Amino acid sequence: xxxxxxxxxxxxxxxxxxxxxxxxxxxxxxxxxxxxxxxxxxxxxxxxxxxxxxxxxxxxxxxxxxxxxxxxxxxxxxxxxxxxxxxxxxxxxxxxxxxxxxxxxxxxxxxxxxxxxxxxxxxxxxxxxxxxxxxxxxxxxxxxxxxxxxxxxxxxxxxxxxxxxxxxxxxxxxxxxxxxxxxxxxxxxxxxxxxxxxxxxxxxxxxxxxxxxxxxxxxxxxxxxxxxxxxxxxxxxxxxxxxxxxxxxxxxxxxxxx
Amino acid sequence: xxxxxxxxxxxxxxxxxxxxxxxxxxxxxxxxxxxxxxxxxxxxxxxxxxxxxxxxxxxxxxxxxxxxxxxxxxxxxxxxxxxxxxxxxxxxxxxxxxxxxxxxxxxxxxxxxxxxxxxxxxxxxxxxxxxxxxxxxxxxxxxxxxxxxxxxxxxxxxxxxxxxxxxxxxxxxxxxxxxxxxxxxxxxxxxxxxxxxxxxxxxxxxxxxxxxxxxxxxxxxxxxxxxxxxxxxxxxxxxxxxxxxxxxxxxxxxxxxx
DNA sequence: CAGTGGTCTAGACCACGCT
DNA sequence: GCGTGGTCTAGACCACTGT
Numbered sequence: 001x002x003x004x005x006x007x008x009x010x011x012x013x014x015x016x017x018x019x020x021x022x023x024x025x026x027x028x029x030x031x032x033x034x035x036x037x038x039x040x041x042x043x044x045x046x047x048x049x050x051x052x053x054x055x056x057x058x059x060x061x062x063x064x065x066x067x068x069x070x071x072x073x074x075x076x077x078x079x080x081x082x083x084x085x086x087x088x089x090x091x092x093x094x095x096x097x098x099x100x101x102x103x104x105x106x107x108x109x110x111x112x113x114x115x116x117x118x119x120x121x122x123x124x125x126x127x128x129x130x131x132x133x134x135x136x137x138x139x140x141x142x143x144x145x146x147x148x149x150x151x152x153x154x155x156x157x158x159x160x161x162x163x164x165x166x167x168x169x170x171x172x173x174x175x176x177x178x179x180x181x182x183x184x185x186x187x188x189x190x191x192x193x194x195x196x197x198x199x200x201x202x203x204x205x206x207x208x209x210x211x212x213x214x215x216x217x218x219x220x221x222x223x224x225x226x227x228x229x230x231x232x233x234x235x236x237x238x239x240x241x242x243x244x245x246x247x248x249x250x251x252x253x254x255x256x257x258x
Numbered sequence: 259x260x261x262x263x264x265x266x267x268x269x270x271x272x273x274x275x276x277x278x279x280x281x282x283x284x285x286x287x288x289x290x291x292x293x294x295x296x297x298x299x300x301x302x303x304x305x306x307x308x309x310x311x312x313x314x315x316x317x318x319x320x321x322x323x324x325x326x327x328x329x330x331x332x333x334x335x336x337x338x339x340x341x342x343x344x345x346x347x348x349x350x351x352x353x354x355x356x357x358x359x360x361x362x363x364x365x366x367x368x369x370x371x372x373x374x375x376x377x378x379x380x381x382x383x384x385x386x387x388x389x390x391x392x393x394x395x396x397x398x399x400x401x402x403x404x405x406x407x408x409x410x411x412x413x414x415x416x417x418x419x420x421x422x423x424x425x426x427x428x429x430x431x432x433x434x435x436x437x438x439x440x441x442x443x444x445x446x447x448x449x450x451x452x453x454x455x456x457x458x459x460x461x462x463x464x465x466x467x468x469x470x471x472x473x474x475x476x477x478x479x480x481x482x483x484x485x486x487x488x489x490x491x492x493x494x495x496x497x498x499x500x501x502x503x504x505x506x507x508x509x510x511x512x513x514x515x516x
Numbered sequence: 517c518a519g520t521g522g523t524c525t526a527g528a529c530c531a532c533g534c535t
Numbered sequence: 536g537c538g539t540g541g542t543c544t545a546g547a548c549c550a551c552t553g554t
Contacts, residue, residue: 009542035520046544048306051521059464067521068552084513091515198513204462204480204504206317219521222462246462253511255342255456257349267523293539304525309540325540326533477540520552530542 014043014053022062022073030075033063058220061247065219074247080155082226082244083252087185087198094182094189117147120175122164129161132229132239140164142173147214154215155248160184160240166191184230188237195237199229202251211243222246272301272311280320280331288333291321316478319505323477332505338413340484340502341510345443345456352440352447375405378433380422387419390487390497398422400431405472412473413506418442418498424449442488446495453495457487460509469501480504 018039021027034042039050054071057063065071121143130137141161148156167173172180172187180187185195207215207223217223224246230238279285292300297308312329315321323329379401388395399419406414425431430438430445438445443453465473465481475481482504488496 011542037520046546048545049543052542054521061463065521066552067550068519070520070552084511087513088515194516196514196516198515200511200513202460202509202511204482205319224462251460253342253458253460253513255345255458255511256454256514257346257456258452258454269523295538304527306526307524310523312540323540324533325531326538328539517554518552519554521550523547523549525547526545528542528544531540533539534537 010043010045011049011052011056014039014045014050015056017043018053018057019060019062027073029073032070032072035070055220061220064221077248079247080244080249081252082249084198084200084254087195090183090185091195094186115149115152116179117149118175118178119145120173121145125161129239132227133161133163133236135163142167144175144178146178156242156244157211157214158240158242160238162238166237184238184240188230188232193232193237195230196233197231199231200253201227203227204246207243215243215245217245224249224251268301268303269307269310269314272297272303272308273314275301276311276315277318277320285331287331290328290330293328313478319478322479335506337505338502338507339510340507342456342458342512345453348441348443349453352444373407373410374437375407376433376436377403378431379403383419387497390485391419391421391494393421400425402433402436404436414500414502415469415472416498416500418496420496424495442496442498446488446490451490451495453488454491455489457489458511459485461485462504465501473501473503475503482507482509 018027018033027033033039033054036047036050036054039045039053040047043050054063054065057071058065061074063071063073123141123143124138125133125135125141127137129141130139133139133141140163142164144160144162146156146158146160147154148158162172170191171177172190182189188195203225204222205225207217207221211217211223215223224244226240226242226244228238228240228242229236230240276285276291285291291297291312294305294308294312297303297311298305301308312321312323315329316323319332321329321331381399381401382396383391383393383399385395387399388397391397391399398421400422402418404414404416404418405412406416420430428449429435430448440447446453461483462480463483465475465479469475469481473481482502484498484500484502486496486498486500487494488498
């Protein structure tokens, strides 16, 4: 039996007290915590100890840190539900001729409230991507990089790829046609292909430097990365990687059994 | 335009070099990295700097740390695919009378190779749980805590709840009947209810102390938590929380559109 | 500019795993 | 018992954010 520590670690004591204040509402969402030097004085600990305590709270998702500004309680933000039935809705919209994309469905924003940066490239498939498509490595792809914003705020980065052979010379290969009403589903529909299923594999990790800058992610916040394969029967028509702030999304998958 | 740093941070240099060694195979999976004091000497930096570098690699999932042992490159372990069609398979097994549970389906292990700790409680529904069931807070539930192991190694913790009214006096309320061939699906089937859909909401976070101990999670590894609702038409028959090591699972959702 | 967090140093004592 | 990482102290200089 390990002897329980007589003295709980100081950094945990500090973290516990700060957590208590946040949960009690003494430090309401969005409010700045005391600065590191203030906390050093308040708890009579070294700065390293204060920083350990704050790192713990960051890893719990309770606080965010921004340089020059400070550490603050996680603000309440509307969390975006990324539901599996969004693709069904998208398909219905396409068939009925309505506007929208799965992005606008998730965000519940008007089509007009979002904008995106886009960059198209023609690249050979890496081994990993070729595997997801089920083609030979080196097969040429149209790779489309997007940065979505709502009301000017960056929300989502994605890379979507389609076989170049499929889209070369079509309106899909023209960046100016994005955003395309109805999204991928509509694009494939315009080529005569109806999406039959979508496979999504979500993973979580810390953001890369590029992602931190592009999505303006504060310290301690991780990202969700969804690897998506768009199927037309057994054929993979599109492979995408979608990156979002983990604290702004809630994934929701409904599995029908009957 | 911010001036790019002339001198990259030392801890990043250390992390970059260690990362290079791992990716180049110089430090193969499972191999110990040099100890912190060795790294201090090798790179001529203070211990805090070495520890920052290792913390970065941990957050990237490249290395794991265990006290008294050291920091080592992440070993290659068979990753368990948690596929959405596991419930379909389970339902088919139940109908055909075969043994197994979705856990054994995921793990691809024999029914006999796994064991579990179990603890049953009768508790009133908290507000959050009641909301997931769509009942009044305080409604009595049978709460079943499980710790699954394969070949003795802890793999998964879960808490599964069913309305007490539904299961009181039935074999489901008897702990000795676990593990129950066919799992939840079979249990509900035995009461005359056929599962029609499953809703899963996955989230990621750092493990609690309890989870770290129960699942023997090394430093830097996070957990996946799946909130599951088992539906019989519009009625929620079960609410579960499933906790797994994030580096040992790959979530895989297939969304049928036709 | 003052104040914030980011990085870095150079010590120290401790709990834990292995042999 | 020895070496590992975990925790803690007390300094220092820097970059970034706001006023």
